[in-house]
Amino acid sequence: MHDQPIDQNNLSPTMMEHLDQNLDQRILRALETVPQPHIPTGFAARVASQLPARPTVSPTPTHYGQRAMLIAMVVTLVALLVLALQPAAHALGLLETLLFAEFVALTVWISVWRYGLR
Amino acid sequence: MNTDLTFEDVIRDHQDMVFRTLLRLTGSREHLDDLAQDVFLRLYRALPSFRGEALITTYLYRIAVNVAQDEWKRRRRDRNTHISLSDDVSGWEDRLPHPDRNAEQQIEEREFQQSVEEQLQRLSQIERTILVLYHQEERSYEQIAYALGMPIGTIRTHLHRGRKKLREALQQRQTQQRRAACTTNR
Numbered sequence A: 001m002h003d004q005p006i007d008q009n010n011l012s013p014t015m016m017e018h019l020d021q022n023l024d025q026r027i028l029r030a031l032e033t034v035p036q037p038h039i040p041t042g043f044a045a046r047v048a049s050q051l052p053a054r055p056t057v058s059p060t061p062t063h064y065g066q067r068a069m070l071i072a073m074v075v076t077l078v079a080l081l082v083l084a085l086q087p088a089a090h091a092l093g094l095l096e097t098l099l100f101a102e103f104v105a106l107t108v109w110i111s112v113w114r115y116g117l118r
Numbered sequence B: 001m002n003t004d005l006t007f008e009d010v011i012r013d014h015q016d017m018v019f020r021t022l023l024r025l026t027g028s029r030e031h032l033d034d035l036a037q038d039v040f041l042r043l044y045r046a047l048p049s050f051r052g053e054a055l056i057t058t059y060l061y062r063i064a065v066n067v068a069q070d071e072w073k074r075r076r077r078d079r080n081t082h083i084s085l086s087d088d089v090s091g092w093e094d095r096l097p098h099p100d101r102n103a104e105q106q107i108e109e110r111e112f113q114q115s116v117e118e119q120l121q122r123l124s125q126i127e128r129t130i131l132v133l134y135h136q137e138e139r140s141y142e143q144i145a146y147a148l149g150m151p152i153g154t155i156r157t158h159l160h161r162g163r164k165k166l167r168e169a170l171q172q173r174q175t176q177q178r179r180a181a182c183t184t185n186r
Helices: A011-031 A041-047 A064-085 A089-114 B003-026 B030-048 B057-075 B105-123 B125-136 B140-148 B152-185
Strands: none
Touching: A011 B105, A011 B125, A041 B003, A041 B030, A064 A089, B003 B030, B003 B057, B003 B105, B003 B125, B030 B057, B057 B125, B057 B140, B105 B125, B105 B152, B125 B140, B125 B152, B140 B152
16 A cells, blocks of 8 residues: 655654655665667767868978078078178168077077977 | 777767766757767867877766756757756656566656656756766766866765755655645545
């Protein structure tokens, strides 16, 4: 026979404790129940067929950056030489300093990159 | 064996886990296929950067939780926060077998299971996720911490808090039902 409804106000502490334990067990049982969802047939194959192609990586590096650095160094060096042949002028002196700083920066950069001075 | 076939094996090995975790986390069968597919596509994209510091299963839980979070956000945007357990896309607990019990107990147990599911959906996202990963998926604190990117202490706190809230809500519900039954009998 099914249990009669319980009036909680008339329950003894032992009975209350028993009910609490029972509730805990039922909650745990419910939480531990593993759902069994329907997985469409061929799901794995369908997903695998929709995978995007991986980007291809070129086996030969291009070294565009290295070439750009070398060209910039040569251009800067030529500009420095041209400026060195000009008669002294304040504006040109400033430009020469800037170009020299650029040349030094490029030299340090390419040395670090090429010889691994890191 | 090429890469695609290997990945297909990975999907086949883990699809049960991904489907059931997403089902419990989202509380609905709606878009479940799409969500599961999203999980595996994200895994595929993340594989080149996967450093193997965790099991692929744990990594998948992490992705599944992220996908579920995105789904919660989408639902919130759609103003569909209320999840009806009586619709035809949820209520998975209706199909749970209880071969060793009589019909009345089965109905009672099913109703209780349904109540737990409802209350589970009312918990915060993080509490629900931790309860599902700990109780349903039987993950360790460390694995849950990795999957959610949280300290273990926080996981313990949320787990304790989530269980307490769930218990209080179910206790309150049971008390209300008993009172209602008493009133009806009088």
